Structure formats: C-alpha cells, structure tokens
Amino acid sequence: MSPRRRAVQLVPFVLVALQLQIPTIALGPVIAVVSRDAGLTLGQAGALTSIPVLCFAVLTPVAARAVGTIGINRALVLASVTIGAGVVVRSLGTLPALFGGSILLGSAVALVNIALPTLITRRYRHRSLLMNAIQTSSINVGSATAALVSAPLVASLGWQLGLGVWSVVSLVAAAVWWWRNGIARPERLPASSVVTTMAEAIAEDDDVDPAARAASSGRSVPGWRVPMAWVLGVAFVMHGGCYFAMSSWLPLLLQERSGLSATTAGACVAAFLVIGVIGPVLLPAVLKLPGMALWKLMTLTSIGWLVCLVLLATAPALWPLAVLVGGLVQGASYTVIATFAVHVAADEDQSRGIQATFQTIGFAGAAVMPVLIGAVRDSTGGWDAPLWVLVGVAVALVVVGGVASRLLVRHDAAVPAAA
Structure with missing residues (x-):
C-alpha cells in the first residue's frame, strides 16, 4: 500500500x-x-x-x-x-x-x-x-x-x-x-x-x-479479570487527575503564583494543549532507541509528570519549563497507558473489557481531582498545598506505573513477542 x-x-x-x-x-x-x-x-x-x-x-x-x-x-x-x-x-x-x-x-x-x-x-x-x-x-x-x-x-x-x-x-x-x-x-x-x-x-x-x-x-478471560486492567485504571486516575487539574487550574495558578496576566495565562493553557500534540508523536521514535522498551516509556512519562509538578511547586519562575514538560507528557502518558491495554489483550472482546475497566476507574477518579484541588485552594488561600497534593499524585503514578511495567514484562515473557 x-x-x-x-x-x-x-x-x-x-x-x-x-x-x-x-x-x-x-x-x-x-x-x-x-x-x-x-x-x-x-x-x-x-x-x-x-x-x-x-x-x-x-x-x-x-x-x-x-x-x-x-x-x-x-x-x-x-x-x-x-x-x-x-x-x-x-x-x-x-x-x-x-x-x-x-x-x-x-x-x-x-x-x-x-x-x-x-x-x-x-x-x-x-x-x-x-x-x-x-x-x-x-x-x-x-x-x-x-x-x-x-x-x-x-x-x-x-x-x-x-x-x-x-x-x-x-x-x-x-x-x-x-x-x-x-x-x-x-x-x-x-x-x-x-x-x-x-x-x-x-x-x-x-x-x-x-x-x-x-x-x-x-480462549480469553473477561477483560475485568485481567490484573493489568485494574492497575491501568489506578494509573489513569493519577494521570487523568494531573491532566484535568492542570487544564482547569493552570490559568489561575499562573496568574496568582507567577504574576501572569489573564491573557498570557490563557495562552499558556493553549500552549500546554498544543505541545501535547508533540509528545505522542515522538513515542514511536523513542521506542526505537537502543535499549528502549514499552515499559520504560511508562517510567519516562510518569517521571515527566512528577518533574512538571515539582517545578510548579518549588520554582514558580520556571513555569515555562513546567508547561513544556507537562505538555509533552500529558498526551504521551495517556498514549502509553492505552497501548499497555491493547498490548496485553488476547482479542478484541477482552480488549473492550480491559478498556471498560480501566476507563471506568480512571475517569471516575480523575473527575474528582479538579474539585479537590479547588477545595484545597479555597481552604488554604494559596497554591502550595494544592501543588503538593498533585506532587503526591504524580509520585503515586510513578509507583503504579512501575507495577504496570512489571506486569507487562511478565506478560511478554509468557507470550511470544511475535505478537
């Protein structure tokens, strides 16, 4: 073709x-x-x-x-x-x-x-x-x-x-x-x-x-019985929580913490989304690098979210770098999670079950995060506490991503990689 x-x-x-x-x-x-x-x-x-x-x-x-x-x-x-x-x-x-x-x-x-x-x-x-x-x-x-x-x-x-x-x-x-x-x-x-x-x-x-x-x-078990589906669901909660919180609160955060105007802060959200186009496109090329593996992409994207949020929490002046890193990983992280789900599915019926399980868990948990961050912001009057909450979420994503990576390695060891 x-x-x-x-x-x-x-x-x-x-x-x-x-x-x-x-x-x-x-x-x-x-x-x-x-x-x-x-x-x-x-x-x-x-x-x-x-x-x-x-x-x-x-x-x-x-x-x-x-x-x-x-x-x-x-x-x-x-x-x-x-x-x-x-x-x-x-x-x-x-x-x-x-x-x-x-x-x-x-x-x-x-x-x-x-x-x-x-x-x-x-x-x-x-x-x-x-x-x-x-x-x-x-x-x-x-x-x-x-x-x-x-x-x-x-x-x-x-x-x-x-x-x-x-x-x-x-x-x-x-x-x-x-x-x-x-x-x-x-x-x-x-x-x-x-x-x-x-x-x-x-x-x-x-x-x-x-x-x-x-x-x-x-020949396949239902998708909800696949352990990876549940682990990916928890990972999606963490990733989605970071993404929805950033999408919802980044303009106000940059105005109040970094002194940007409303117009500039709004442009930064647009930049965050535009940069998100680049991250997923780079993944296939990164996967071809010597020594790279699919499970390592999970590690890289999870750590990327952590770096982004630590920068926002500890170095307000470095917000452009945080927006750049966050923009790159926000699309790449979901892409890797979705690819894990496809990779371990035995057939399309099981794939639907895995997708249903991890998306149900993920969206339910992630939808709460913008509300939680807003409530913490209102109760504390500043952005330190909300940002450290998000740092904690990113740390959890690194840990859960490690569990998913371990499951993927086991899966590939048990199933011939010609697939």
Whole structure:
C-alpha cells in the first residue's frame, strides 16, 4: 500500500478522534459568558464541563457492550452524530438543554472511547503505539484549536451559535467515516479471520459479526479479570487527575503564583494543549532507541509528570519549563497507558473489557481531582498545598506505573513477542 493511500485511510480515524474534546474545551474560555446569560452560578456552569467526564465513567461498561453488539463502524458513526446533536442541544440555551446536551455528548464520547481502542486491537495491534499516538495527537489538535478559537467565535457570533458551530466537526467526521467504512450489516466471517495477534494482517474494513467475535473469544478471560486492567485504571486516575487539574487550574495558578496576566495565562493553557500534540508523536521514535522498551516509556512519562509538578511547586519562575514538560507528557502518558491495554489483550472482546475497566476507574477518579484541588485552594488561600497534593499524585503514578511495567514484562515473557 502506498504512503498516500495509507494516509488517506487515516483521515476518518483522525477526524473521529479530533472531535472528542472539542465540546468540553470550547466551553472553558467562555464559561463565564454562558453562566451569566443562562443565569447559572459558576458552580453550576462548572458542572457542564464535569458532566461529560462523569458520563465516561458511568457509561463506559454500557458503551463496551454496545460496541460489541452493533459493531465498530456503526458505533463510531452513531457516536459522532450524537456528539454533534449534543452540541446543538446544549447551544439552545435553556437550562434543561445545557445539561441534557452535555449528557448526550458525554455519552457519545464514551462510546468512541471504547470503539477506537477496539479498532486498534483488531486492525493495528502491530502498530498500536503509533495508532494510539495518532489518536491522542488528534484529540490535542482539536482541543488546542477549540481553546484558541472559541472565545473569538463567541465574541463574534454569541455563545449559542459560537459553541453550536462545533457540531459541524462531528457531523463531518460521521459522514467521512460512513463514506469510507460504511455501516452495513456486519459480514459473517469465520473466527479464524478475526485479528487476535499483532502478527496477523490488517483485518477487513467491514465489522466482524458478533457471533464470530464470540467464537474467537472463548480462549480469553473477561477483560475485568485481567490484573493489568485494574492497575491501568489506578494509573489513569493519577494521570487523568494531573491532566484535568492542570487544564482547569493552570490559568489561575499562573496568574496568582507567577504574576501572569489573564491573557498570557490563557495562552499558556493553549500552549500546554498544543505541545501535547508533540509528545505522542515522538513515542514511536523513542521506542526505537537502543535499549528502549514499552515499559520504560511508562517510567519516562510518569517521571515527566512528577518533574512538571515539582517545578510548579518549588520554582514558580520556571513555569515555562513546567508547561513544556507537562505538555509533552500529558498526551504521551495517556498514549502509553492505552497501548499497555491493547498490548496485553488476547482479542478484541477482552480488549473492550480491559478498556471498560480501566476507563471506568480512571475517569471516575480523575473527575474528582479538579474539585479537590479547588477545595484545597479555597481552604488554604494559596497554591502550595494544592501543588503538593498533585506532587503526591504524580509520585503515586510513578509507583503504579512501575507495577504496570512489571506486569507487562511478565506478560511478554509468557507470550511470544511475535505478537
């Protein structure tokens, strides 16, 4: 296959990933405008950004079952259309619409969060780190674009239309995926045709029939019984806690602790997200370095989070270095966690179970962190205590990442690495 054709085949994948955080990130820069015009308190308005994350945690098990029932292609088209619909509903402006739209788009993103890793397990296990890197980088491109463009759009169009136009991205993603992959009834294939090892070739574009998937998965235990799923869930709590806390509180932190203006602090958040595109892309090249291994990437990214937060806690003047390091590791850390999950899965059914387990644990725990950091900030009146809480979270990530690395080494010792 030519490089051009391979790149064209990636376009639907990139578009589906690109849309995932746009609705949440686009709301952040204009949340004060929305709360004022809709008659919400800041606490109620803040819930609009946390509702989707809570949906990820609560609905991930349901999403895993749905993907197994309707297939990957139809799940991704349905989810993309629903994200677009959720954005439109949220932009209607009434209180029920604001919260109902947030629940709708959060539920749809939960479906994509399961479908894309399942797709990677089926088609791209031999390139799982690269594909997870492309997914994470695409998400960060969408997030950074939304962070930079949302405020000017709202200033020009008003918040309802300014936020509602982002639905176009999701509808385009759905249309392109449908055009490229279709949503026809899954073709019944023999169990032997399902990609279950990295050594097998890329699967056909059509979804595999659920009966074939069930037959192929008889040799594997349910994903929730895989120890790695639980360890990765705890690691995701730590990583997600650091990421959501930084995304939520970095502007105010830099204003109050480092003396930046509101405009400059907002630009730093955009830079944090833009730099997040680079980290995942570098991972495949880093993995090719002499002596490097996948488990060592977990160590590097975990220590990166620790370095970022220690710098913020102990050296406020070095905030540019902290933002640089944090930006690089925030996308890379999730990419490594997601790749661990794909790496140890015996087949796509087990992959869905592992994804459901670690995402449910991870999102549930991570959603609490911005609230906790805000509460500690309010109770202490400063940023020393909140930052040291985050340093403690990063230390825990290093420890839990070490446990995950140990499990990965054991897995690779037991399973031939041709996979």
